[in-house]
Each structure stands twice: as structure tokens, then as C-alpha cells.
Amino acid sequence: MKGIVPIAVSGRHSAWCIGLSEAQRQAIYADPNWQGGNYTLNAPPNQGLAVARMMAMSTYRSWDSFTSRFGREYDASEQFTIASYLQHQGQKLTERFDANTYITLTHAMDRHNVARDRTSPDLSDYEYILQSIQQPTLVVAIDSDILYPPVEQQELANLIPNAQLAWLNSTHGHDAFLIDMAVLNKLLISFRQSLDFSAS
Numbered sequence: 001m002k003g004i005v006p007i008a009v010s011g012r013h014s015a016w017c018i019g020l021s022e023a024q025r026q027a028i029y030a031d032p033n034w035q036g037g038n039y040t041l042n043a044p045p046n047q048g049l050a051v052a053r054m055m056a057m058s059t060y061r062s063w064d065s066f067t068s069r070f071g072r073e074y075d076a077s078e079q080f081t082i083a084s085y086l087q088h089q090g091q092k093l094t095e096r097f098d099a100n101t102y103i104t105l106t107h108a109m110d111r112h113n114v115a116r117d118r119t120s121p122d123l124s125d126y127e128y129i130l131q132s133i134q135q136p137t138l139v140v141a142i143d144s145d146i147l148y149p150p151v152e153q154q155e156l157a158n159l160i161p162n163a164q165l166a167w168l169n170s171t172h173g174h175d176a177f178l179i180d181m182a183v184l185n186k187l188l189i190s191f192r193q194s195l196d197f198s199a200s
Helices: 015-029 046-060 063-069 081-094 099-110 125-131 150-159 173-179 181-199
Strands: 137-142 163-168
Touching: 015 046, 015 099, 046 081, 046 099, 046 173, 125 150, 137 150, 137 173, 137 181, 150 163, 163 181, 173 181
Parallel strands: 137 163
Antiparallel strands: none
16 A cells, blocks of 8 residues: 655645745845846856845754754854854855746745645635545654644644644754654654555
């Protein structure tokens, strides 16, 4: 038997996420090199892209994560270490990513909605689509996630008929699924074993 495992995600992008994406896009648009998206390879809007990435990185972690890792410490240049970290992450992205691609990706994410272009006879389209999912489902929520808060995973688990909710307790925020992988793997293995058991 096959199952599905949505991890730290929602069935549709929230106003919160759409607003964050728009702020990131506006940072890119404000870069003088943006040129309406018709920039040259020699003069891309790297500053705007770096700022957009800094915004995004701030939502991938949590208050506890940043506090324990950076606190109010200064680096050798007398700058807050959190500021140096975010600037480094922003610069690193400009070396491997394109601003137009970033814009396109954020728009695609904003339009994410499992019920888009689908209709239902009675319930809201969103509820109808989620309630039509028959596969066993493990919905994983991260308790410190501010980007896709647990209320969104709880909604998925409540609406999908064969769903169960599991918690990844971590101080790392949304990125916990990349950092606390050993704990996540245990949840996935346990879920997979339950599917094998029910199929036997």
C-alpha cells in the first residue's frame, strides 16, 4: 500500500506566504538593474535578489534558532553576526540563481492550491478535494515553523480522511526537516512500516 507524506506544508499558499513572496519580489524590482526583467548577464539585479533571499532565510528559521545561534554577538567587522550571516546567504544565492527565475518560482508557489481548477457539488472546493484523497497520509508539522505554521498541517490532517498528524519538535523552524533528518526519518520509517503491516 502506498501513502503520501506532506511535510511542513499546506494545501494552498496562505496570505502570509503570499505577502512574504510579494515583499521579496518588490526587493528585486527595486534594484536599478532589474530593468523590468530585461537585465543583462553582466548587470543582473543581484542586490535585490540578495535582499529577497535574506527575507526568505529569516522565515526558514525561528526566534529560538536565531537567538541560540547568533544572539546579539558581533563579528570581527563589528557587525551583528546575524546580519553577516544573512548577507552571506544573500550573496551566495546570487552566484547560482537568476532573479527572473526567483520571480517565476515565487509566483508559482503563491498559486499553489490543490483545489485550483477543480469544483465540488457541495463543500468548498478545497475541502472537497482534500476529503477525496484516499491514500494513507502522514502529515508532518514542525512546532516552531513560522513559514508554514502547524495550524496548516492540522487542517490537512483534519480534512484528509486517512491522515495522521506527526510532530517534528525542533527549535530550527521550517528548516528543521533538513536539519533534524534523523528524527524525521524515524517518523517516515514508522509510517512506512504501518503501511506494510496493514497490507499484510
